[in-house]
Amino acid sequence: MRIIFMGTPDFAVPALVxxxxxxxxxxxxxxxxxxxxxxxxxxxxPSPVQRETEARGIEVRHPVSLKGAEEQAAxxxxxxxxxxxxxxxxxxxxxxxxxxxxxxxxxxxxxLPRWRGAAPIQRAILAGDPTTGITIMQMxxxxxxxxxxxxxxxxxxxxTAGELTSELAERGAQLLVGTLRDLAVHRAVKQPxxxxxxxxxxxxxxxxxxxxxxxxxxxxxVRAFMPVPGAFFExxxxxYKVLAARIVEGSGEAGSTLDDALTVAxxxxxxxxxxxxxxxxxxxxxxxxxRGRPIPAGTKLA
Numbered sequence: 001m002r003i004i005f006m007g008t009p010d011f012a013v014p015a016l017v018x019x020x021x022x023x024x025x026x027x028x029x030x031x032x033x034x035x036x037x038x039x040x041x042x043x044x045x046p047s048p049v050q051r052e053t054e055a056r057g058i059e060v061r062h063p064v065s066l067k068g069a070e071e072q073a074a075x076x077x078x079x080x081x082x083x084x085x086x087x088x089x090x091x092x093x094x095x096x097x098x099x100x101x102x103x104x105x106x107x108x109x110x111x112l113p114r115w116r117g118a119a120p121i122q123r124a125i126l127a128g129d130p131t132t133g134i135t136i137m138q139m140x141x142x143x144x145x146x147x148x149x150x151x152x153x154x155x156x157x158x159x160t161a162g163e164l165t166s167e168l169a170e171r172g173a174q175l176l177v178g179t180l181r182d183l184a185v186h187r188a189v190k191q192p193x194x195x196x197x198x199x200x201x202x203x204x205x206x207x208x209x210x211x212x213x214x215x216x217x218x219x220x221x222v223r224a225f226m227p228v229p230g231a232f233f234e235x236x237x238x239x240y241k242v243l244a245a246r247i248v249e250g251s252g253e254a255g256s257t258l259d260d261a262l263t264v265a266x267x268x269x270x271x272x273x274x275x276x277x278x279x280x281x282x283x284x285x286x287x288x289x290x291r292g293r294p295i296p297a298g299t300k301l302a
Contacts, residue, residue, distance in 0.1 A: 001024050001025070001081040001082055001180065002024075002025050002027050002078070002079065002080045002081045002082075003019055003024050003025065003026050003027065003080060003081065003082055003083065003084055004026075004027060004028055004029075004030065004075070004078055004080040004082075004083040004084070004100065005019065005026050005028075005029045005030070005049075005053075005058075005083075005084050005086075006029070006030040006031070006083060006084065006085045006086070006088040006090075006092075006104075007029070007030075007031060007049045007084075007085065007086035007087055007088050008031045008032040008047045008048070008049055008087055008088055008089050009047065009048055009049070009087050010048045010165070010166075010169070011086060011087050011109070011165050011168070011169045012048070012049050012086035012087050012088075012107075012169070013048050013049060013052050013169070014169045014170050014172070014173035015084065015086045015107055015169070015172060015173040015176050016029065016049060016052055016053065016086075017052065017173070018173035018174060018176065018177045019084065019176070019177065019180075020056060020058075022177045022180075022181075024180070026053075026056075026058050027058075027059070027078050027080060028058065028059040028060070028061055028078055029049060029050070029053040029058055029059070029060050029061070030061050030062065030063070030088065030090075031046075031047045031049040031050045031053070031060065031061075031062050031088070032047050032062060032088075032089045032090075033062040033064060034046045034047070034050070034062075035047075047062075050062070061074075063090075065090065066090055066091075066092060066093055066096050067093055072093065072095045072096055072099070075096055075099055076095075076099040080099070080100040080101070081100060081101045081102055082100045082101070082102040082103065082104070082105060082180070083096075083099075083100045083103075083104040083105070084104075084105050084106075084107070084176065085104055085105065085106045085107070085139060086106070086107040086172075087107075087109075092104060092139065094141055097139055097140065097141070102183070103138060103139065104138075104139040105136055105137065105138060105139065105149070105176070105179070105180075106135075106136070106137045106138075106139045106144070106146070107134060107135075107136060107172045107173075107175075107176055108120065108134065108135045108136075108137055108144055109121050109132070109133075109134060109165070109168045109172070110124060110132055110133065110134075110135065110199070111131075111132060111133045111134075111135055111151055111153060112135045112137060112144060112148060112151075112191050113144075113145075113191045113192055113193075113195055113196040113197070114129075114195055114196070114197050115132075115197055115198070115199040116143055116144035116145070116196065116197070116198055116199065117143060117144065117198045117199035117200055117201075118199060118200065118201040118202075119199045119200065119201055119202045120132070120199040121161050121164050121165055121168070121224075122161050122199070122202055122224040122225065123197075123199040123200075123224075124156060124164075124199075125156060125159075125160075125161060125164070125220055125223050125224040126217075126220050126221065126224045128216070128220060129156060130155065130156060131153050131154065131155050131156060132153070132154065132156055132164070132168075133151055133152050133153035133154055133168070134151065134152045134168055134171060134172040134175055135148050135150070135151050136148070136149045136150040136151070136172075136175055136176055136179045137149065138188050143198075145191065146191075147188035147189055147190050147191065148188065148189050148190075148191060149179055149183075149186045149187075149188055149189075150175055150178070150179045150186060152171055152172070152175045154167060154168070154171065158223070159223065160222075160223045160224075160226040160227070161223065161224050161225065161226055161227070162226055162227045202225070202229065204229045206221075206225075207221070207225045207229045207230060207231050207232055208231075208232060208233070208234075209221055209222075209231050209232065209233050209242065209301075211233075211254045211255035211264055211265065211266050211267070211271075211301065212254045212255070212266070212267045213266060213267050214266055214267050214268035214269065215247045215248075215266040215267075215268060215269035215270055215271045216247060216268070216269070218245075218266050218271050219245055219246070219247050219271060222242050222243075222244065222245045222271075226243060226244075227243075230242075230243070230277070233255075233264075233301040233302060234301070234302045235295065235299065235301055235302070238278065238279060239278075239279050240276055240277070240278055240279075241276065241277040241278075242273050242275075242276055243275040243276060243277055243283055244273075244274045244275035245271045245272060245273045245274055245275075246271070246272050246274060247269055247270075247271060247272075248263060248269065248270050248271070248272045249269060249270065250263060250265060250269065250270030251265060251269075251270070252265035252270070253265055253300075254266055254267050255300055255301050255302065256298060256299065256300050256301070257295055257296070257297050257298060257299045257301070258270055258297060259297050260290070260294065260295070260296055260297055261286070261287075261290070262276075262286050262289075262290065262295055264301060273286050274286055276289050278293075
């Protein structure tokens with residue numbers, strides 16, 4: 001098939017690679033424009049999809065909008081059989097959705113209709129969902145409302161958002177290739193009307209650990225925001241990212257340390273931090289941190 005690929009982050013790369021390796025002709029890749037980044041935060045850094053696409057000699061396009069007639073005409077001129085979308089970052093106008101002969105497919109990181117929207121993986125972890133998965137969906141004008149062609153389910157267990165993203169990216173890529181191979185026999189199924197939830201974009205303020213909540217909820221925060229934006233607390237005006245933690249028995253004033261090993265009282269039970277990162281420093285085990293920066297019992301964390 002002649003395919004237009006539309007994606008931006010690491011999550012989208014396995015799908016792009018799988019399409020090429022399956023023998024499809026990716027005629028162009030649409031991705032978000034390079035953003036400031038690098039060590040000083042000023043160098044323009046291309047997206048993971050752009051880097052992969054350029055390495056394979058595929059045309060890259062990164063318009064800031066697809067609403068203009070000129071961009072829509074350029075899209076249609078590619079004469080694609082189908083477009084594949086994976087965490088692209090722009091809303092597709094109806095003219096773009098209609099341009100490919102077979103329409104546009106989306107790889108969505110949840111079992112729809114649960115967690116439509118921008119942050120399905122993080123929201124599933126925060127909510128304590130036991131499972132999540134991938135949906136291959138025929139796109140329409142609504143937000144992740146289109147009919148479903150295929151689904152794949154996996155357990156969340158104790159996975160971080162980073163681990164779950166990597167797993168779903170790889171498994172979603174294979175599900176996509178299989179769906180395209182048997183597209184003629186896949187029946188589009190309308191999404192159920194019950195069970196709709198929305199995965200709103202993550203606000204960085206949500207990553208501040210709320211020790212007044214139960215240890216179960218705080219531990220979910222740690223996993224949902226690992227690796228970005230990183231769950232954190234502050235102590236003496238310094239921010240500490242919590243990279244890993246476990247639930248333990250204990251009680252006390254919420255947010256206060258219960259021992260010298262960084263066990264923190266929560267609204268229910270306690271959380272023992274096991275891996276941490278100070279601002280501007282490398283990640284380390286908590287024992288290594290505490291040798292150089294003791295945090296005694298009774299310390300209040302914010």
